[in-house]
Amino acid sequence: MVSGVTLKIQPDAEGLAQTAADFISAQVREKPDLSILVATGNTPMPAYAELARRVQAGEVDFSRATAVQLDEYLGVTDDDPRSLWDWMRRSFVKPLGITRTVRLKSPAQFEAAVAELSGLDLAILGLGPNGHLGFNEPPSPPDASTRTLELTPASLESNAAYWGELAVPTGAITAGMDLILAARQTLLLVTGAHKRDILHAALDGPETPEVPASFLRRTALTVIADGAAWT
Ligand code: GLP
Numbered sequence: 001m002v003s004g005v006t007l008k009i010q011p012d013a014e015g016l017a018q019t020a021a022d023f024i025s026a027q028v029r030e031k032p033d034l035s036i037l038v039a040t041g042n043t044p045m046p047a048y049a050e051l052a053r054r055v056q057a058g059e060v061d062f063s064r065a066t067a068v069q070l071d072e073y074l075g076v077t078d079d080d081p082r083s084l085w086d087w088m089r090r091s092f093v094k095p096l097g098i099t100r101t102v103r104l105k106s107p108a109q110f111e112a113a114v115a116e117l118s119g120l121d122l123a124i125l126g127l128g129p130n131g132h133l134g135f136n137e138p139p140s141p142p143d144a145s146t147r148t149l150e151l152t153p154a155s156l157e158s159n160a161a162y163w164g165e166l167a168v169p170t171g172a173i174t175a176g177m178d179l180i181l182a183a184r185q186t187l188l189l190v191t192g193a194h195k196r197d198i199l200h201a202a203l204d205g206p207e208t209p210e211v212p213a214s215f216l217r218r219t220a221l222t223v224i225a226d227g228a229a230w231t
Contacts, residue, residue: 017046052095074171135174139209
């Protein structure tokens with residue numbers, strides 16, 4: 001693996017949640033007005049719940065931080081259960097007492113808002129089973145900008161697991177690779193045997209637009225994975 005990447009393997013979901021919460025807490029202690037790009041998806045949820053517990057206990061304070069939306073489906077309203085904005089608010093913004101947010105509505109609005117924050121301090125990311133970051137679907141080069149796009153069949157399939165009977169919207173908007181890779185720190189959270197091959201491709205394979213996550217090695221990257229995802 002490329003040097004410069006910090007890899008922390010945890011035995012289980014609980015260990016991953018604690019380790020990720022430690023990492024994120026340390027960042028906000030160091031810089032209380034941290035700007036944080038926030039992934040939804042299943043993987044970070046235990047870590048967010050642990051952060052919420054710590055906030056409740058007065059152990060860490062996110063009141064000056066800004067939560068920045070990573071990705072969204074096109075055409076969903078706020079009250080649609082598939083809204084990723086609402087998922088981010090329920091799981092991260094409200095439980096952590098965050099009052100400042102940047103919503104991803106259009107590329108121009110988003111880029112201006114991130115520029116106003118002087119960029120992203122921390123990107124919390126999950127790993128798509130096809131190597132995507134946010135909705136930067138393969139192929140995505142490192143300079144891919146914030147944009148709308150059509151989801152790949154692989155992402156329609158993997159995202160179907162979230163919504164039961166509801167169809168996965170086919171269009172999406174994502175923070176660009178350019179902004180993600182410019183984050184001062186990146187934290188990639190990965191669990192499960194089904195992510196094993198793509199995690200190895202991302203960390204050990206060639207840097208390629210076919211595996212957008214492979215470009216994370218250019219950043220100050222910390223990966224926290226469970227044993228099933230890294231064996
Ligand atoms: C989804 C989202 C990503 C998320 C990734 C992994 O498609 N667009 O933002 O990080 O895939 O999701 P999960 O953590 O549920 O595996």
